[in-house]
Amino acid sequence: MVEHERAFVTGGAGFIGSHLVEALVERGCEVVVYDNLVSGHRSFLEGVDCTFVEADVLDVPALEAAMEGCDLVVHSAADPDVRVGVEDANRHFEQNVQATQNVLEGARKEGVETFLFLRTSTVYGEAEELPTPESYGPMKPISTYGASKLAADALVSGHAHTFDFDAVSYRFANILGPRLTHGVVYDFTHKLLDDPSRLEILGDGSQEKSYCHIEDMLDAVFTVLDWEGRDRFEAVNVGTDSWTSVTRIADLVCEAMGLEDVTYAYTGGVGAGRGWKGDVKKMRLAMDTLNDLGWTAERSSDEAVRSTAEWMAKSVA
Numbered sequence: 001m002v003e004h005e006r007a008f009v010t011g012g013a014g015f016i017g018s019h020l021v022e023a024l025v026e027r028g029c030e031v032v033v034y035d036n037l038v039s040g041h042r043s044f045l046e047g048v049d050c051t052f053v054e055a056d057v058l059d060v061p062a063l064e065a066a067m068e069g070c071d072l073v074v075h076s077a078a079d080p081d082v083r084v085g086v087e088d089a090n091r092h093f094e095q096n097v098q099a100t101q102n103v104l105e106g107a108r109k110e111g112v113e114t115f116l117f118l119r120t121s122t123v124y125g126e127a128e129e130l131p132t133p134e135s136y137g138p139m140k141p142i143s144t145y146g147a148s149k150l151a152a153d154a155l156v157s158g159h160a161h162t163f164d165f166d167a168v169s170y171r172f173a174n175i176l177g178p179r180l181t182h183g184v185v186y187d188f189t190h191k192l193l194d195d196p197s198r199l200e201i202l203g204d205g206s207q208e209k210s211y212c213h214i215e216d217m218l219d220a221v222f223t224v225l226d227w228e229g230r231d232r233f234e235a236v237n238v239g240t241d242s243w244t245s246v247t248r249i250a251d252l253v254c255e256a257m258g259l260e261d262v263t264y265a266y267t268g269g270v271g272a273g274r275g276w277k278g279d280v281k282k283m284r285l286a287m288d289t290l291n292d293l294g295w296t297a298e299r300s301s302d303e304a305v306r307s308t309a310e311w312m313a314k315s316v317a
């Protein structure tokens, strides 16, 4: 296991960030969480032995002061909502590109050893090759969110090589699990709470994507972090080798909530049955790096959806 003493986690009060914080603490790391709570929750870190700093990654002096003494940086803070880009073209640039530059600069000044960046499969756009390998190109994102993550990823690679620290960029499929605060399983559960007889489904329901459980994701993150043969910069796909359609997700959510006879109302969507502009219709990742390291996800895409839907049904009951 590669040892780090003090980790700095941006977005550490968010869905994925809070699980990473817990796992780092369990590995014996001191952890500083840096989060402006725009979508994160202090309660996600209840009982977790960490330092919490409530501030924005765009606040450079606060960011650099909080990073003092850290040897590992995990950059999870971002605006992950693809739909925001349609209304505000600058939002993803500011929150995902400028913010990443700020965190990289802080890491450089602090002399950190390792930088972990949480990226997304949306950088691939509508890939012609499925499952999409890490070597796929050219990447043509179809949302400002995907574009901003691709730009930020390039910054991470450039900084790692220029300033001699190690970096890993994880390209996640859709991550699901306890504490989920957004996304299709969350939306369907809440819509059905409001009206258990009818479910509005954005798009035509045929969108098929790979869903990965947070426990598998954590295992993947640490498998790569502990890999001693890592290059200066590694870009690693993380997901499952199966996928789930949106209509199937609706079925699994209804099942978890004990609902029968729900009428599905498809909106038809934007262009070719997409849920919204920038919605990638089919996504599945080839996990070459992780498979070579002996890692495969324990749960299938359907299992990740089912267990999260069951957790969510209980948590809203």
Ligand SMILES: NC(=O)c1ccc[n+]([C@@H]2O[C@H](COP(=O)([O-])OP(=O)(O)OC[C@H]3O[C@@H](n4cnc5c(N)ncnc54)[C@H](O)[C@@H]3O)[C@@H](O)[C@H]2O)c1
Residues within 6 Å of the ligand: 010, 011, 012, 013, 014, 015, 016, 017, 034, 035, 036, 037, 038, 039, 040, 041, 055, 056, 057, 058, 075, 076, 077, 078, 079, 080, 095, 099, 118, 119, 120, 121, 171, 172, 173, 174, 175, 176, 181
């Ligand atoms: N959830 C997924 O399926 C998924 C898939 C691929 C990639 N990702 C990436 O993983 C990361 C975490 O996603 P998540 O699902 O946990 O989202 P989330 O919204 O739960 O977490 C983001 C966290 O960052 C914080 N934050 C946002 N802007 C900030 C700012 N300017 N300054 C300080 N803190 C800020 C929020 O308060 C929140 O706690 C993101 O970078 C996202 O792009 C997520």
